[in-house]
Amino acid sequence: MSTVDPVDPVDPVDPVDPVDDIDARATAPRRRRRWLSVGAAVVAGHVLLALFVPLLPLQAPTAQDATAVLQGSSGAHWLGTDDLGRDVLSRTLWGGRPSIGIAFGAVLLAALLGVLIGAAAALAGGWLDDVLMRVNDVLLALPSLLVLMLMASFVGRQPVVLTLTLAVMYAPPIARLVRGATLGVLGRDFVVAARLRGAGSGEIVVREVLPNIRGVVITEVAMQFSWILLAFSSLSFLGLGTTPPTPEWGLMVAGARTYITINALPLVAPMVMLASLVLAVNSLIDRSALGEPS
Protein backbone atom coordinates (compact mmCIF):
# COMPACT_ATOMS: atom_id res chain seq x y z
CA MET A 1 0.00 0.00 0.00
CA SER A 2 2.92 2.34 -0.50
CA THR A 3 1.14 3.85 -3.45
CA VAL A 4 2.43 7.33 -4.05
CA ASP A 5 0.59 10.01 -5.93
CA PRO A 6 1.59 9.64 -9.57
CA VAL A 7 2.09 13.40 -9.91
CA ASP A 8 5.66 13.16 -8.69
CA PRO A 9 8.35 14.57 -10.91
CA VAL A 10 11.24 13.49 -8.71
CA ASP A 11 11.07 9.74 -8.85
CA PRO A 12 9.67 8.23 -12.04
CA VAL A 13 10.34 4.62 -10.94
CA ASP A 14 7.00 2.91 -10.47
CA PRO A 15 6.73 -0.50 -8.81
CA VAL A 16 3.77 -1.43 -11.02
CA ASP A 17 4.55 -3.52 -14.08
CA PRO A 18 4.31 -1.00 -16.95
CA VAL A 19 2.51 -3.50 -19.20
CA ASP A 20 -0.20 -3.99 -16.60
CA ASP A 21 -0.50 -0.30 -16.19
CA ILE A 22 -1.07 0.36 -19.88
CA ASP A 23 -3.57 -2.48 -19.90
CA ALA A 24 -5.50 -1.01 -17.02
CA ARG A 25 -5.43 2.44 -18.53
CA ALA A 26 -6.72 1.23 -21.86
CA THR A 27 -9.68 -0.76 -20.61
CA ALA A 28 -10.90 0.75 -17.38
CA PRO A 29 -11.29 4.54 -17.49
CA ARG A 30 -14.38 5.09 -19.57
CA ARG A 31 -16.62 2.76 -17.60
CA ARG A 32 -15.07 3.92 -14.36
CA ARG A 33 -15.59 7.60 -15.16
CA ARG A 34 -19.23 7.05 -16.00
CA TRP A 35 -19.81 5.34 -12.65
CA LEU A 36 -17.77 8.00 -10.96
CA SER A 37 -20.04 10.75 -12.21
CA VAL A 38 -23.19 8.83 -11.29
CA GLY A 39 -21.73 8.25 -7.84
CA ALA A 40 -20.73 11.89 -7.46
CA ALA A 41 -24.22 13.04 -8.47
CA VAL A 42 -25.90 10.71 -5.97
CA VAL A 43 -23.59 11.75 -3.12
CA ALA A 44 -24.06 15.43 -3.98
CA GLY A 45 -27.83 14.90 -4.09
CA HIS A 46 -27.79 13.32 -0.63
CA VAL A 47 -25.65 16.08 0.84
CA LEU A 48 -27.79 18.85 -0.67
CA LEU A 49 -30.92 17.10 0.52
CA ALA A 50 -29.55 16.77 4.04
CA LEU A 51 -28.64 20.45 4.06
CA PHE A 52 -31.78 21.89 2.51
CA VAL A 53 -34.59 19.48 3.41
CA PRO A 54 -36.11 22.00 5.88
CA LEU A 55 -36.79 24.29 2.91
CA LEU A 56 -38.81 21.67 1.02
CA PRO A 57 -42.61 21.86 1.14
CA LEU A 58 -42.96 18.63 3.14
CA GLN A 59 -45.21 17.67 6.01
CA ALA A 60 -43.47 17.74 9.37
CA PRO A 61 -41.61 14.43 9.72
CA THR A 62 -42.87 13.94 13.26
CA ALA A 63 -46.48 15.01 12.70
CA GLN A 64 -48.77 12.11 13.61
CA ASP A 65 -52.22 11.48 12.20
CA ALA A 66 -54.17 8.75 13.98
CA THR A 67 -56.80 8.75 11.24
CA ALA A 68 -54.32 7.87 8.49
CA VAL A 69 -52.22 4.98 9.78
CA LEU A 70 -50.26 2.61 7.51
CA GLN A 71 -51.73 3.95 4.29
CA GLY A 72 -50.35 3.07 0.90
CA SER A 73 -49.20 5.58 -1.66
CA SER A 74 -51.66 8.42 -2.23
CA GLY A 75 -51.83 12.04 -3.41
CA ALA A 76 -51.59 13.29 0.17
CA HIS A 77 -48.82 10.86 1.15
CA TRP A 78 -46.74 9.87 -1.88
CA LEU A 79 -44.99 7.08 -0.01
CA GLY A 80 -47.87 6.37 2.36
CA THR A 81 -47.77 6.62 6.14
CA ASP A 82 -46.22 4.62 8.96
CA ASP A 83 -47.81 3.06 12.03
CA LEU A 84 -48.28 6.45 13.69
CA GLY A 85 -49.68 8.07 10.58
CA ARG A 86 -46.48 9.99 9.83
CA ASP A 87 -45.64 10.85 6.23
CA VAL A 88 -43.06 8.33 4.98
CA LEU A 89 -41.75 10.58 2.19
CA SER A 90 -41.00 13.39 4.61
CA ARG A 91 -39.39 11.05 7.15
CA THR A 92 -37.31 9.38 4.45
CA LEU A 93 -36.00 12.69 3.10
CA TRP A 94 -35.24 13.96 6.60
CA GLY A 95 -33.82 10.61 7.68
CA GLY A 96 -30.35 11.13 6.27
CA ARG A 97 -29.56 14.20 8.35
CA PRO A 98 -28.50 12.53 11.62
CA SER A 99 -26.32 9.89 9.94
CA ILE A 100 -24.72 12.17 7.37
CA GLY A 101 -24.08 14.93 9.90
CA ILE A 102 -22.53 12.63 12.48
CA ALA A 103 -20.56 10.69 9.88
CA PHE A 104 -19.10 13.91 8.43
CA GLY A 105 -18.12 15.23 11.84
CA ALA A 106 -16.68 11.90 12.93
CA VAL A 107 -14.70 11.29 9.74
CA LEU A 108 -13.16 14.77 9.77
CA LEU A 109 -12.03 14.24 13.36
CA ALA A 110 -10.82 10.72 12.56
CA ALA A 111 -8.83 12.03 9.58
CA LEU A 112 -7.23 14.72 11.71
CA LEU A 113 -6.35 12.23 14.46
CA GLY A 114 -5.16 9.64 11.96
CA VAL A 115 -2.88 12.01 10.07
CA LEU A 116 -1.42 13.46 13.28
CA ILE A 117 -0.78 10.08 14.90
CA GLY A 118 0.38 8.34 11.74
CA ALA A 119 2.79 11.10 10.74
CA ALA A 120 4.08 11.49 14.31
CA ALA A 121 4.75 7.75 14.58
CA ALA A 122 6.54 7.65 11.23
CA LEU A 123 8.69 10.70 11.92
CA ALA A 124 9.52 9.90 15.53
CA GLY A 125 10.29 6.22 15.09
CA GLY A 126 11.71 4.39 18.10
CA TRP A 127 9.65 3.84 21.23
CA LEU A 128 7.05 6.50 20.42
CA ASP A 129 6.31 4.75 17.13
CA ASP A 130 6.03 1.41 18.96
CA VAL A 131 3.69 2.75 21.63
CA LEU A 132 1.46 4.60 19.17
CA MET A 133 1.18 1.63 16.85
CA ARG A 134 0.46 -0.89 19.64
CA VAL A 135 -2.33 1.35 20.95
CA ASN A 136 -3.50 1.61 17.36
CA ASP A 137 -3.51 -2.19 17.02
CA VAL A 138 -5.56 -2.57 20.19
CA LEU A 139 -8.15 -0.07 18.92
CA LEU A 140 -8.21 -1.82 15.54
CA ALA A 141 -8.83 -5.14 17.25
CA LEU A 142 -11.82 -3.84 19.23
CA PRO A 143 -15.16 -4.57 17.59
CA SER A 144 -16.30 -1.02 16.88
CA LEU A 145 -20.03 -1.74 16.97
CA LEU A 146 -19.65 -3.28 20.43
CA VAL A 147 -17.73 -0.26 21.73
CA LEU A 148 -20.30 2.08 20.18
CA MET A 149 -23.16 0.20 21.82
CA LEU A 150 -21.38 0.32 25.18
CA MET A 151 -20.74 4.06 24.94
CA ALA A 152 -24.31 4.72 23.80
CA SER A 153 -25.80 2.64 26.60
CA PHE A 154 -23.53 3.70 29.48
CA VAL A 155 -22.47 7.24 28.56
CA GLY A 156 -25.37 8.44 26.48
CA ARG A 157 -26.67 8.79 22.99
CA GLN A 158 -25.87 12.48 22.57
CA PRO A 159 -24.45 13.24 19.12
CA VAL A 160 -21.24 14.54 20.76
CA VAL A 161 -20.59 11.22 22.51
CA LEU A 162 -21.31 9.19 19.40
CA THR A 163 -19.26 11.45 17.11
CA LEU A 164 -16.22 11.33 19.40
CA THR A 165 -16.48 7.56 19.85
CA LEU A 166 -16.78 7.04 16.11
CA ALA A 167 -13.80 9.32 15.47
CA VAL A 168 -11.59 7.41 17.92
CA MET A 169 -12.72 4.01 16.63
CA TYR A 170 -12.23 4.85 12.95
CA ALA A 171 -8.98 6.84 13.19
CA PRO A 172 -6.65 3.81 13.61
CA PRO A 173 -6.87 2.53 10.00
CA ILE A 174 -6.15 6.07 8.79
CA ALA A 175 -3.22 6.38 11.20
CA ARG A 176 -1.77 3.07 10.05
CA LEU A 177 -2.08 4.04 6.40
CA VAL A 178 -0.59 7.50 6.95
CA ARG A 179 2.32 6.00 8.89
CA GLY A 180 3.06 3.49 6.13
CA ALA A 181 2.73 6.03 3.35
CA THR A 182 4.83 8.56 5.24
CA LEU A 183 7.60 6.02 5.80
CA GLY A 184 7.49 5.33 2.06
CA VAL A 185 8.09 8.99 1.28
CA LEU A 186 10.54 9.84 4.08
CA GLY A 187 13.50 8.09 2.47
CA ARG A 188 13.06 9.87 -0.86
CA ASP A 189 15.56 12.38 -2.16
CA PHE A 190 13.31 15.41 -1.92
CA VAL A 191 12.71 14.77 1.79
CA VAL A 192 16.42 14.34 2.37
CA ALA A 193 16.95 17.58 0.46
CA ALA A 194 14.41 19.35 2.67
CA ARG A 195 16.14 17.97 5.77
CA LEU A 196 19.50 19.19 4.54
CA ARG A 197 17.92 22.56 3.87
CA GLY A 198 17.13 22.57 7.59
CA ALA A 199 13.35 22.08 7.42
CA GLY A 200 11.69 21.00 10.68
CA SER A 201 9.47 17.92 11.09
CA GLY A 202 6.26 19.91 10.85
CA GLU A 203 7.34 21.56 7.65
CA ILE A 204 8.43 18.25 6.13
CA VAL A 205 5.04 16.68 6.90
CA VAL A 206 3.02 19.58 5.56
CA ARG A 207 5.10 20.48 2.52
CA GLU A 208 6.79 17.25 1.45
CA VAL A 209 4.88 14.28 2.84
CA LEU A 210 1.20 15.21 2.78
CA PRO A 211 1.10 16.42 -0.85
CA ASN A 212 2.62 13.10 -1.89
CA ILE A 213 0.31 10.83 0.07
CA ARG A 214 -2.84 12.92 -0.42
CA GLY A 215 -4.45 10.47 -2.87
CA VAL A 216 -4.27 7.36 -0.70
CA VAL A 217 -5.28 9.26 2.42
CA ILE A 218 -8.37 10.73 0.77
CA THR A 219 -9.37 7.28 -0.49
CA GLU A 220 -8.96 5.82 3.00
CA VAL A 221 -10.92 8.65 4.61
CA ALA A 222 -13.76 8.13 2.13
CA MET A 223 -13.78 4.41 3.00
CA GLN A 224 -13.96 5.22 6.69
CA PHE A 225 -16.79 7.66 6.00
CA SER A 226 -18.84 4.85 4.54
CA TRP A 227 -17.96 2.51 7.46
CA ILE A 228 -18.96 5.19 9.94
CA LEU A 229 -22.24 5.70 8.12
CA LEU A 230 -22.89 1.95 8.34
CA ALA A 231 -21.92 1.77 12.00
CA PHE A 232 -24.10 4.69 12.98
CA SER A 233 -27.16 3.50 11.07
CA SER A 234 -26.68 0.00 12.53
CA LEU A 235 -26.50 1.53 15.99
CA SER A 236 -29.76 3.37 15.33
CA PHE A 237 -31.28 0.19 13.98
CA LEU A 238 -30.37 -1.56 17.23
CA GLY A 239 -32.13 1.21 19.12
CA LEU A 240 -28.98 2.78 20.57
CA GLY A 241 -28.33 5.61 18.11
CA THR A 242 -30.80 8.32 17.17
CA THR A 243 -33.68 8.59 19.61
CA PRO A 244 -37.29 8.45 18.38
CA PRO A 245 -39.21 10.31 17.08
CA THR A 246 -36.31 11.86 15.11
CA PRO A 247 -36.46 10.43 11.60
CA GLU A 248 -33.38 8.31 10.84
CA TRP A 249 -33.07 5.52 8.26
CA GLY A 250 -31.82 2.78 10.57
CA LEU A 251 -34.44 3.57 13.15
CA MET A 252 -37.16 3.69 10.48
CA VAL A 253 -36.17 0.26 9.15
CA ALA A 254 -36.24 -1.17 12.68
CA GLY A 255 -39.69 0.30 13.33
CA ALA A 256 -41.19 -0.66 9.98
CA ARG A 257 -40.44 -4.36 10.25
CA THR A 258 -43.37 -5.16 12.49
CA TYR A 259 -46.06 -4.16 10.02
CA ILE A 260 -44.29 -5.21 6.85
CA THR A 261 -47.21 -7.34 5.63
CA ILE A 262 -49.55 -4.32 5.74
CA ASN A 263 -47.25 -1.71 4.21
CA ALA A 264 -43.76 -2.32 2.84
CA LEU A 265 -43.04 1.28 1.79
CA PRO A 266 -41.88 2.52 5.23
CA LEU A 267 -39.31 -0.30 5.17
CA VAL A 268 -38.21 -0.06 1.55
CA ALA A 269 -37.93 3.75 1.24
CA PRO A 270 -35.26 4.33 3.93
CA MET A 271 -33.36 1.23 2.79
CA VAL A 272 -33.19 2.54 -0.77
CA MET A 273 -31.90 5.90 0.47
CA LEU A 274 -29.26 4.43 2.75
CA ALA A 275 -28.15 1.88 0.17
CA SER A 276 -27.89 4.48 -2.59
CA LEU A 277 -25.74 6.76 -0.44
CA VAL A 278 -23.38 4.03 0.74
CA LEU A 279 -23.02 2.52 -2.72
CA ALA A 280 -22.43 5.94 -4.29
CA VAL A 281 -19.72 6.80 -1.75
CA ASN A 282 -18.03 3.51 -2.50
CA SER A 283 -18.26 3.99 -6.25
CA LEU A 284 -16.36 7.25 -5.79
CA ILE A 285 -13.54 5.39 -4.12
CA ASP A 286 -11.24 4.22 -6.87
CA ARG A 287 -11.80 0.52 -7.33
CA SER A 288 -8.08 -0.08 -7.64
CA ALA A 289 -7.54 1.17 -4.12
CA LEU A 290 -10.14 -1.18 -2.68
CA GLY A 291 -9.62 -4.64 -1.35
CA GLU A 292 -6.55 -5.52 -3.41
CA PRO A 293 -3.81 -7.11 -1.34
CA SER A 294 -0.85 -4.86 -0.77
Place this chain on the structure above:
Amino acid sequence: MTGYVLRRAALSVGVFVVMAVLTYLGVAALPGDACTALLGRFATTEKLAQCRADNGLDAPVLQQLGDWVAGLLRGDLGYSVKRGAPVGELMAPRIRNAMLLAGVASLLAFPAAIAVGLATGRREQSKVSRTVDTAALVAMTLPEFVTASVLWLVLSVWLPILPAVTVVSSDDSIIDLLPNVWLPAITLAVLVFAHVMRSMRASVSATSRRPFADAARLRGVAEATVVRRHILPAALPPTVNVVAVTAAWLLTGTFVVEVVFNYPGLGRLAVDAIADRDTDLIVALTLLGLAVYITASFLADAVIRLLDPRVRAGVGRS
Protein backbone atom coordinates in the same frame (compact mmCIF):
# COMPACT_ATOMS: atom_id res chain seq x y z
CA MET B 1 6.83 -26.42 14.67
CA THR B 2 6.18 -27.58 18.25
CA GLY B 3 8.30 -24.76 19.62
CA TYR B 4 6.44 -22.30 17.42
CA VAL B 5 3.05 -23.60 18.54
CA LEU B 6 4.02 -23.38 22.22
CA ARG B 7 5.41 -19.85 21.85
CA ARG B 8 2.35 -18.72 19.94
CA ALA B 9 -0.02 -20.37 22.47
CA ALA B 10 1.76 -18.69 25.39
CA LEU B 11 1.56 -15.34 23.61
CA SER B 12 -2.17 -15.86 22.94
CA VAL B 13 -2.88 -16.67 26.57
CA GLY B 14 -0.90 -13.62 27.65
CA VAL B 15 -2.82 -11.35 25.29
CA PHE B 16 -6.08 -12.84 26.53
CA VAL B 17 -5.26 -12.25 30.21
CA VAL B 18 -4.20 -8.64 29.60
CA MET B 19 -7.26 -7.93 27.46
CA ALA B 20 -9.56 -9.61 30.01
CA VAL B 21 -8.35 -7.33 32.81
CA LEU B 22 -8.57 -4.27 30.54
CA THR B 23 -12.09 -5.25 29.48
CA TYR B 24 -13.23 -5.65 33.07
CA LEU B 25 -11.74 -2.34 34.12
CA GLY B 26 -13.02 -0.65 30.96
CA VAL B 27 -16.60 -1.75 31.57
CA ALA B 28 -16.30 -0.90 35.27
CA ALA B 29 -15.04 2.58 34.34
CA LEU B 30 -18.18 3.32 32.32
CA PRO B 31 -20.65 5.51 34.16
CA GLY B 32 -23.74 3.68 35.36
CA ASP B 33 -23.98 0.05 36.40
CA ALA B 34 -26.45 -2.81 36.62
CA CYS B 35 -28.22 -1.19 39.57
CA THR B 36 -28.89 2.14 37.87
CA ALA B 37 -30.15 0.18 34.87
CA LEU B 38 -32.26 -2.18 37.01
CA LEU B 39 -33.91 0.51 39.12
CA GLY B 40 -34.19 2.95 36.21
CA ARG B 41 -35.87 6.22 37.02
CA PHE B 42 -37.30 4.87 40.29
CA ALA B 43 -33.77 4.81 41.71
CA THR B 44 -33.34 6.62 45.00
CA THR B 45 -29.99 6.98 46.72
CA GLU B 46 -30.99 4.44 49.40
CA LYS B 47 -32.32 1.88 46.95
CA LEU B 48 -29.20 2.19 44.80
CA ALA B 49 -26.95 1.73 47.83
CA GLN B 50 -29.00 -1.30 48.93
CA CYS B 51 -28.87 -2.86 45.46
CA ARG B 52 -25.12 -2.25 45.17
CA ALA B 53 -24.48 -3.74 48.61
CA ASP B 54 -26.58 -6.80 47.73
CA ASN B 55 -24.61 -7.42 44.57
CA GLY B 56 -21.14 -6.54 45.80
CA LEU B 57 -20.98 -3.49 43.55
CA ASP B 58 -20.02 -1.15 46.41
CA ALA B 59 -16.56 -2.67 46.91
CA PRO B 60 -13.48 -0.94 45.45
CA VAL B 61 -12.95 -1.78 41.77
CA LEU B 62 -9.71 -3.66 42.34
CA GLN B 63 -11.35 -5.86 44.99
CA GLN B 64 -14.23 -6.55 42.59
CA LEU B 65 -11.68 -7.41 39.92
CA GLY B 66 -9.96 -9.79 42.33
CA ASP B 67 -13.24 -11.49 43.23
CA TRP B 68 -14.14 -11.75 39.58
CA VAL B 69 -10.79 -13.31 38.64
CA ALA B 70 -11.07 -15.75 41.56
CA GLY B 71 -14.55 -16.64 40.31
CA LEU B 72 -13.28 -17.13 36.76
CA LEU B 73 -10.64 -19.56 38.00
CA ARG B 74 -13.42 -21.57 39.68
CA GLY B 75 -15.37 -21.48 36.42
CA ASP B 76 -17.82 -18.84 37.71
CA LEU B 77 -18.40 -16.20 35.05
CA GLY B 78 -20.36 -13.88 37.31
CA TYR B 79 -23.98 -13.07 38.06
CA SER B 80 -26.48 -11.13 36.00
CA VAL B 81 -28.21 -8.67 38.32
CA LYS B 82 -30.82 -7.74 35.74
CA ARG B 83 -31.70 -11.32 34.83
CA GLY B 84 -31.22 -12.85 38.26
CA ALA B 85 -29.23 -15.79 36.99
CA PRO B 86 -25.59 -16.90 36.76
CA VAL B 87 -23.93 -15.67 33.57
CA GLY B 88 -22.75 -19.16 32.64
CA GLU B 89 -26.32 -20.50 32.68
CA LEU B 90 -27.52 -17.62 30.49
CA MET B 91 -24.76 -18.13 27.97
CA ALA B 92 -24.72 -21.91 27.58
CA PRO B 93 -27.82 -22.31 25.35
CA ARG B 94 -26.87 -19.19 23.41
CA ILE B 95 -23.43 -20.60 22.63
CA ARG B 96 -25.04 -23.72 21.22
CA ASN B 97 -27.42 -21.63 19.08
CA ALA B 98 -24.60 -19.40 17.90
CA MET B 99 -22.59 -22.45 16.88
CA LEU B 100 -25.54 -23.80 14.92
CA LEU B 101 -25.98 -20.49 13.09
CA ALA B 102 -22.25 -20.05 12.45
CA GLY B 103 -21.96 -23.68 11.32
CA VAL B 104 -24.78 -23.45 8.77
CA ALA B 105 -23.52 -20.09 7.47
CA SER B 106 -19.96 -21.43 7.19
CA LEU B 107 -21.05 -24.47 5.22
CA LEU B 108 -23.06 -22.26 2.88
CA ALA B 109 -20.33 -19.67 2.40
CA PHE B 110 -16.74 -20.88 2.71
CA PRO B 111 -16.48 -23.72 0.14
CA ALA B 112 -18.44 -21.72 -2.44
CA ALA B 113 -16.45 -18.54 -1.79
CA ILE B 114 -13.10 -20.28 -2.26
CA ALA B 115 -14.25 -22.07 -5.41
CA VAL B 116 -15.76 -18.94 -6.97
CA GLY B 117 -12.77 -16.83 -5.93
CA LEU B 118 -10.42 -19.30 -7.57
CA ALA B 119 -12.46 -19.44 -10.77
CA THR B 120 -12.98 -15.69 -11.11
CA GLY B 121 -9.47 -14.80 -9.98
CA ARG B 122 -7.97 -16.69 -12.89
CA ARG B 123 -10.01 -14.72 -15.41
CA GLU B 124 -10.06 -11.40 -13.66
CA GLN B 125 -10.90 -9.33 -16.71
CA SER B 126 -13.80 -11.47 -17.93
CA LYS B 127 -17.30 -10.10 -17.80
CA VAL B 128 -18.63 -12.79 -15.43
CA SER B 129 -15.71 -12.31 -13.10
CA ARG B 130 -16.19 -8.55 -12.93
CA THR B 131 -19.94 -8.89 -12.40
CA VAL B 132 -19.48 -11.36 -9.56
CA ASP B 133 -16.89 -9.05 -8.02
CA THR B 134 -19.16 -6.00 -8.23
CA ALA B 135 -22.06 -7.94 -6.71
CA ALA B 136 -19.82 -9.04 -3.85
CA LEU B 137 -18.67 -5.46 -3.35
CA VAL B 138 -22.29 -4.33 -3.14
CA ALA B 139 -23.04 -7.06 -0.57
CA MET B 140 -20.04 -5.98 1.50
CA THR B 141 -20.96 -2.32 1.30
CA LEU B 142 -24.62 -2.49 2.28
CA PRO B 143 -25.52 -2.35 5.97
CA GLU B 144 -26.25 -5.80 7.39
CA PHE B 145 -29.76 -4.85 8.37
CA VAL B 146 -30.52 -3.78 4.80
CA THR B 147 -29.25 -7.05 3.31
CA ALA B 148 -31.10 -8.97 6.02
CA SER B 149 -34.34 -7.04 5.50
CA VAL B 150 -34.19 -7.48 1.72
CA LEU B 151 -33.68 -11.26 2.05
CA TRP B 152 -36.43 -11.42 4.64
CA LEU B 153 -38.80 -9.41 2.45
CA VAL B 154 -38.10 -11.61 -0.58
CA LEU B 155 -37.75 -15.06 0.99
CA SER B 156 -40.39 -14.93 3.67
CA VAL B 157 -42.86 -12.16 2.92
CA TRP B 158 -43.19 -12.06 -0.87
CA LEU B 159 -42.27 -15.69 -1.61
CA PRO B 160 -43.15 -17.37 1.67
CA ILE B 161 -40.45 -20.05 1.60
CA LEU B 162 -38.98 -19.52 5.05
CA PRO B 163 -40.57 -18.63 8.39
CA ALA B 164 -40.51 -14.91 9.07
CA VAL B 165 -40.06 -14.43 12.78
CA THR B 166 -38.34 -16.66 15.28
CA VAL B 167 -40.77 -17.62 18.01
CA VAL B 168 -38.56 -20.20 19.67
CA SER B 169 -37.01 -19.58 23.06
CA SER B 170 -33.29 -19.83 23.59
CA ASP B 171 -33.28 -23.33 25.05
CA ASP B 172 -35.46 -25.09 22.52
CA SER B 173 -33.98 -28.15 20.87
CA ILE B 174 -31.91 -27.86 17.71
CA ILE B 175 -34.76 -29.42 15.73
CA ASP B 176 -37.14 -26.65 16.80
CA LEU B 177 -34.53 -24.08 15.99
CA LEU B 178 -33.58 -25.42 12.59
CA PRO B 179 -36.33 -23.80 10.47
CA ASN B 180 -35.41 -20.43 11.96
CA VAL B 181 -31.74 -20.71 11.31
CA TRP B 182 -32.00 -20.44 7.53
CA LEU B 183 -32.75 -16.77 7.03
CA PRO B 184 -30.05 -15.45 9.38
CA ALA B 185 -27.63 -18.09 8.08
CA ILE B 186 -28.27 -17.11 4.46
CA THR B 187 -27.81 -13.43 5.28
CA LEU B 188 -24.54 -14.09 7.09
CA ALA B 189 -23.44 -16.44 4.32
CA VAL B 190 -23.94 -13.70 1.71
CA LEU B 191 -21.75 -11.28 3.68
CA VAL B 192 -19.06 -13.86 4.44
CA PHE B 193 -19.10 -15.16 0.89
CA ALA B 194 -18.43 -11.65 -0.42
CA HIS B 195 -15.44 -11.07 1.87
CA VAL B 196 -13.79 -14.45 1.39
CA MET B 197 -14.50 -14.61 -2.33
CA ARG B 198 -12.98 -11.18 -2.98
CA SER B 199 -9.91 -12.00 -0.96
CA MET B 200 -9.46 -15.28 -2.80
CA ARG B 201 -10.08 -13.66 -6.18
CA ALA B 202 -7.55 -10.91 -5.58
CA SER B 203 -4.90 -13.25 -4.29
CA VAL B 204 -5.39 -15.84 -7.06
CA SER B 205 -5.20 -13.15 -9.72
CA ALA B 206 -2.02 -11.73 -8.20
CA THR B 207 -0.45 -15.17 -7.85
CA SER B 208 -1.27 -16.42 -11.32
CA ARG B 209 0.72 -13.52 -12.77
CA ARG B 210 3.78 -14.29 -10.66
CA PRO B 211 6.94 -15.51 -12.43
CA PHE B 212 6.81 -18.95 -10.81
CA ALA B 213 3.37 -19.60 -12.31
CA ASP B 214 4.58 -18.50 -15.77
CA ALA B 215 7.74 -20.58 -15.37
CA ALA B 216 5.65 -23.66 -14.60
CA ARG B 217 3.44 -23.00 -17.63
CA LEU B 218 6.50 -22.54 -19.87
CA ARG B 219 7.91 -25.83 -18.58
CA GLY B 220 4.78 -27.38 -20.07
CA VAL B 221 3.02 -28.16 -16.79
CA ALA B 222 -0.70 -28.67 -17.35
CA GLU B 223 -2.83 -25.68 -16.28
CA ALA B 224 -4.75 -27.78 -13.72
CA THR B 225 -1.46 -28.75 -12.10
CA VAL B 226 -0.22 -25.15 -12.19
CA VAL B 227 -3.34 -24.15 -10.28
CA ARG B 228 -3.16 -26.99 -7.79
CA ARG B 229 0.59 -27.10 -7.14
CA HIS B 230 1.73 -23.54 -7.76
CA ILE B 231 -1.11 -21.05 -7.53
CA LEU B 232 -3.28 -22.47 -4.74
CA PRO B 233 -0.59 -22.92 -2.08
CA ALA B 234 0.62 -19.37 -2.66
CA ALA B 235 -2.85 -17.84 -2.94
CA LEU B 236 -4.50 -19.54 0.04
CA PRO B 237 -2.63 -18.02 3.02
CA PRO B 238 -4.16 -14.51 2.84
CA THR B 239 -7.59 -16.11 2.41
CA VAL B 240 -7.01 -18.41 5.39
CA ASN B 241 -6.66 -15.29 7.49
CA VAL B 242 -9.89 -13.85 6.12
CA VAL B 243 -11.67 -17.16 6.74
CA ALA B 244 -10.45 -17.21 10.35
CA VAL B 245 -11.55 -13.66 11.05
CA THR B 246 -14.94 -14.09 9.40
CA ALA B 247 -15.52 -17.43 11.17
CA ALA B 248 -14.82 -15.74 14.50
CA TRP B 249 -17.15 -12.94 13.50
CA LEU B 250 -19.87 -15.49 12.64
CA LEU B 251 -19.64 -16.96 16.12
CA THR B 252 -19.64 -13.79 18.16
CA GLY B 253 -20.16 -10.66 16.07
CA THR B 254 -23.57 -11.17 14.52
CA PHE B 255 -25.41 -8.57 16.58
CA VAL B 256 -27.44 -6.97 13.82
CA VAL B 257 -28.46 -10.08 11.91
CA GLU B 258 -29.62 -11.86 15.08
CA VAL B 259 -31.67 -8.84 16.07
CA VAL B 260 -33.26 -8.61 12.61
CA PHE B 261 -34.40 -12.23 12.76
CA ASN B 262 -34.88 -12.36 16.51
CA TYR B 263 -32.51 -15.33 16.63
CA PRO B 264 -31.56 -16.40 20.17
CA GLY B 265 -27.78 -16.40 19.70
CA LEU B 266 -24.89 -14.63 21.39
CA GLY B 267 -25.25 -11.44 19.35
CA ARG B 268 -28.75 -10.68 20.50
CA LEU B 269 -27.83 -11.57 24.08
CA ALA B 270 -24.98 -9.04 23.83
CA VAL B 271 -27.25 -6.30 22.47
CA ASP B 272 -29.79 -6.94 25.25
CA ALA B 273 -27.07 -7.08 27.90
CA ILE B 274 -25.61 -3.78 26.74
CA ALA B 275 -29.00 -2.08 26.61
CA ASP B 276 -29.61 -3.33 30.20
CA ARG B 277 -26.07 -2.36 31.35
CA ASP B 278 -25.74 -5.91 32.62
CA THR B 279 -22.02 -5.61 33.32
CA ASP B 280 -21.06 -9.18 34.26
CA LEU B 281 -22.83 -10.54 31.21
CA ILE B 282 -21.24 -7.90 28.95
CA VAL B 283 -17.76 -8.70 30.23
CA ALA B 284 -18.28 -12.45 29.85
CA LEU B 285 -19.59 -12.07 26.30
CA THR B 286 -16.74 -9.74 25.34
CA LEU B 287 -14.19 -12.19 26.72
CA LEU B 288 -15.79 -15.05 24.84
CA GLY B 289 -15.54 -13.01 21.64
CA LEU B 290 -11.93 -12.19 22.42
CA ALA B 291 -11.08 -15.84 23.09
CA VAL B 292 -12.71 -16.88 19.82
CA TYR B 293 -10.78 -14.24 17.84
CA ILE B 294 -7.47 -15.12 19.46
CA THR B 295 -8.02 -18.83 18.87
CA ALA B 296 -9.06 -18.24 15.27
CA SER B 297 -5.99 -16.16 14.49
CA PHE B 298 -3.77 -18.72 16.24
CA LEU B 299 -5.27 -21.51 14.11
CA ALA B 300 -4.96 -19.41 10.97
CA ASP B 301 -1.27 -18.76 11.59
CA ALA B 302 -0.65 -22.45 12.19
CA VAL B 303 -2.48 -23.41 8.98
CA ILE B 304 -0.56 -20.77 7.00
CA ARG B 305 2.71 -22.17 8.33
CA LEU B 306 1.70 -25.60 7.13
CA LEU B 307 0.64 -24.28 3.72
CA ASP B 308 3.44 -21.87 2.97
CA PRO B 309 7.06 -23.02 3.22
CA ARG B 310 8.20 -19.39 2.86
CA VAL B 311 6.63 -18.49 6.21
CA ARG B 312 8.17 -21.55 7.89
CA ALA B 313 11.59 -20.57 6.64
CA GLY B 314 11.00 -16.97 7.68
CA VAL B 315 11.61 -15.60 4.17
CA GLY B 316 9.56 -12.95 2.46
CA ARG B 317 9.07 -11.01 5.65
CA SER B 318 10.47 -7.55 5.85
